[in-house]
Amino acid sequence: MKNRSRLLQNGTPGTGNILYWMSREQRVSNNAALLFASYLAKESGKLLEVLFVIDNTYPNANLRSFSFMIEGLKEVKLQLEALGIPFYLRSGKIPEMITEYLNLHQNAVLITDFNPLRHALAWKKQLLNSVSIPVYEVDGHNIVPCWIASDKQEYAARTFRPKITRQLADYLYPFPETETLKQEVSVHFETVNWEEILASLKIDRSVSPSGIQAGEKAARRTLQVFIDERIRDYAVERNHIRVNGCSGLSPYIHFGQISALEIALEVIKQCPADENREAFLEQLIVRRELAENFCYYNPHYDSFKGFPSWAQKTLFEHQHDVREYLYSRFELEQAQTHDLIWNEAQTTLVQSGTMHNYLRMYWGKKILEWSATAEEAIQTAVYLNDKYQLDGRDPNGYTGCAWCIGGVHDRPWFRRSIFGNIRYMGSKKLK
């Protein structure tokens, strides 16, 4: 199996079991970290156990995101236990809970998921300062591990595409069946009162659950329906907002309920090698992993400072341009603009947690057009995206907002008011 892991810290192994702290990859199949942890356990003659910590201080998380996550975790627990792998759920602050768990159980080695976002890097840093056992990180989210795909922030898809395409031959292959994870244990599995846990979380409950079914099984069904019914027109239909031409897989990918690797392999296996398959794999692999690259190498991924210098300069030059419409964050959140298409997109987002890809671009571009400054625009877009999108709080979201407002991964276009050289988008096509 190609190496997707790296040692974050060496140390003296404890006397207890091997621990996989599951965080971003909330699934059993095609989970590289789980496989790696199982391999270490078998090699050392120890048992593997899995810990998940629900932290209600997770940035911008709310009832919508937590209920989707908890539904998925219920399935994870059952699947793991069927393989003889204990699953422990704890609720509290992430680094503290994990340190406490490790101290109590004297675990031999800690394995965890890669995540390029700021809060996850901070958790890991704090954790490494407080534990002395070996700690590994595994990138099970990307087909090519983020740090291997490229060692620097890429300028655009055209610079990233050849790099990742070259490496796919090494990484695009199936993982072993989950049966290989099986272990004999004689422990009683802990029971979890999921409803009680959800009810006890101090989170924003004003954002209602999305109504989308969560979990590995639902993710796989969604993928199969897309392959059977929609991928054949993807290249054209993905930009038509009245046609449901996309896969709808982003919430499952975001919560790690299905791996991009599995999706890519199924699509390659079941679909003809035509422009539709190519267009889909371009989004799933190149664009998605480019977003991971952006957030990993650019610490300002969600602010004006993260924009390329040509974009900062042009936005700065146009910051005093007269705005025909100027809306506050509150007015935008309440969908109180003059633009019916935008209002409908925002209202649907608030109610259902989703927005069509093409509309997301329009939505973001208009936030720039109607905000006092580009800095305010990126803050507003990120705030609304993270709060309401079921797939929000994701590198794709930060990169999507930065593409719309700050020209990230784009090029300068002809100059116009407010936007300067940032690409403009009008409503003509949408209408």
Ligand SMILES: Cc1cc2nc3c(=O)[nH]c(=O)nc-3n(C[C@H](O)[C@H](O)[C@H](O)COP(=O)(O)OP(=O)(O)OC[C@H]3O[C@@H](n4cnc5c(N)ncnc54)[C@H](O)[C@@H]3O)c2cc1C
């Ligand atoms: C302003 C704005 C905000 C966005 N916010 C998010 C977000 O919070 N979370 C999120 O996952 N995506 C976000 N995107 C990217 C994209 O719009 C969504 O990934 C896509 O609409 C999800 O629907 P789907 O799964 O049906 O996509 P499909 O078209 O079926 O694509 C399959 C997968 O490819 C990836 N993908 C597709 N389009 C893009 C893209 N433009 N950039 C990177 N990866 C892509 C996603 O993982 C997606 O699930 C945003 C885009 C913009 C312009």
